Amino acid sequence: MRDEQLREELVAWLRPVQQAPAPDVSVIRRRLRHRRARIAITSAALCALAAGTVALVHVTAAPAPSVIGPGPAALAPCGGMHLRAGWAAAPVVSHAASVDPVPITYLLEFRNTGRTACSLKGWPTFSSAASLVPGPRPPVSYGTVSVSMRGGLASRVVEPTRVVLRRGARAVAAVTVTYPPLRTGCGRPAWSVTPPYSSQSTLLPGPSGGRGVPLICDHSTVVVSPVYPAAVPVTQNYPAKAPRQSPASVSTSPPTAGAGPQAAPYFLAVDGFRPRVAVVHDWRTGRVTAAIRLPGIEQGFAAAGDDRTFVVAVDNGGGERFYQLVLSQQGTLDVPLTPLPMPPMPFAGAPFAVSDDGSELALALAPTNAAEDDEIMVVSLVTGSVHIWRSPDPGSVSGMSWADPGSSPATAWAGNNRLLFGWTDNRAGLAARQRSGLRLLDTTAPGTNLLSSRLLIPASVRVGGLTGLAYPLINSAGTVVFATMGTHARGNPRAAVVEFSATTGRPLGIVTPLVGESGMGTWCGALWVNPSGSHALAACGVQGQISQGRFTPEDLHFPPGNFSHGSNYFAW
């Protein structure tokens, strides 16, 4: 086909689309209004860098919380004389960066010392006062936040939102400094800062002013974020790390309604018709206990081990952001969604899992310009530290599930191998196929090689004619694994849930009926498993409980809808 032919074919094919009338411009205006509202609501998450570092810096008593969002219009802007500026106590090194040397983020803090509340919006003007103290003068840029990715830092524009500062409340701006490979001409110059709305600049403490003053070198660059509220540390809402239970002390009674968190009576599912609404269902009765409007389009759910704490990923146009959602015993949402201290992810829809105690999040990542998710990033939601495991070979991560086996003798085989994930090696050849399957990653181990994880169940495993491994689920004691397997007879694909020993990787049995898997509405997989692994819930055409490997049909009130594309739409 010649070039001209190709052009004509393309134009002919797309002509009906091109000539279709555009919707009324009011559609765009409405969309913009919604977008602005979303941005205002989720402003606390816009600078996750700041949020993460706040968690590190403000580990003591929380200050009076700031008000986040548009706020009353009548509030006067904060004048420079009402704001006290200074460096926060300690810089934060991002281990997420694959850039060497890693950039360092410093917090510039503003405190409202006035008698009344005031509003703050925009970027502080920030410059080195070279005339006062000699030192390098790096270029300073505003309005962007850098996201670490393979091959360097990607910058994205951050829109400022209004922060209402009550008396004594604090706001921060993140100041990220990058360094050249060879640090030469370094020093700690004096800096002056002018808060938003102000023309009054303040000289920040110089080299003798204590810790936390940015070290600047020749060829350094500085990126300043807008001001954000330095409110209550976001990590304080996380459940305290629960004492680990030995398998002997874990209840093996079947889950019953009202029997406590481990009964998992509630599950979270996206409303099929409203991707911005998460619905809480009681699986015993089907009752909807809450419908929660999300700050963006739902991209996935994950549940922690207490069966009340969930992590929700949403995309509001500026990347994927993560929020913690904690349900009450009644299945209602009594505390607002809490943005997690993570940078916004440019790759929406990636698989992720949250650890049993809710303190860590694992996320599959696709490097820039690549189709495969061949990295797993584990973020500590308590300390903000990040650890990235990368595969030296192309491949992709599918489902993830987290065990917390602890150090009991019964699970000593596992050591700290906690994160179960599906891996598909995309290279051809026998060696590549032998690497694929369900693998266990020791998330506490040093190193960055994703394939240093242990292959638990090879992808080549066959169980009663079933092949393939999807939607893996491991119990928190790390003793059993459930996965969906299928037969791929042409025109008649069928699937079932298979139970494996997490100790040996050997199959223990097919635990659900074999059902037709049309790929258009029949979802098949294990939904929940209790800590000891003795009881589980599954939906595979028919719904029910699995107890000691035996399936009993029962209506779990699994939400109707087409979930054939994955398990991102619900969490138990």
Next chain:
Amino acid sequence: MRRTNEFEDLYQASYGRIVALLVAVLGDRQEAEDAAQEAFARALARWPRLSTYDVPEAWVRQVALRLAVDSGRRLRRAFRLSARLTGARPAPAPEPGDSVAFSALGSALMRLPLREREVLVLHYFADMTAESIAAERGLPAGTVKARLAAGRRRLERELAADPEEARDAR
């Protein structure tokens, strides 16, 4: 008021072109319209600045394409997961939406990798040179040319793989 009218003029004039471009990249009209509308909403938010640009449509197109590529990756990832369960070979592109009537060429295009499809569509449908694509997408010109060449070869192969489709296309 004049500025608002200018935005409406741009919107009316370029909406169809941008949606068509995104349909060719994504193969899904609903996703394409969503990305286009989101891009126009962002343009409206920045219109005082954008209206001073020589070609505001280029900005909208760039944002829309970035949104579409993200959306395409998401769709493809979801499809790959589903395909893994059913044992099918993972397809590089989502199934075409019902609302787009696919020609043989369109179907072949959908089987191309996203990055090659994107530059092919920009070059052959939006009539952009390799250099302007490179400038707009922030890629080296050599990379764009290589993707164009690889995309053309792959497209020929895809069309030739199905003689009936190839005949239709010719």
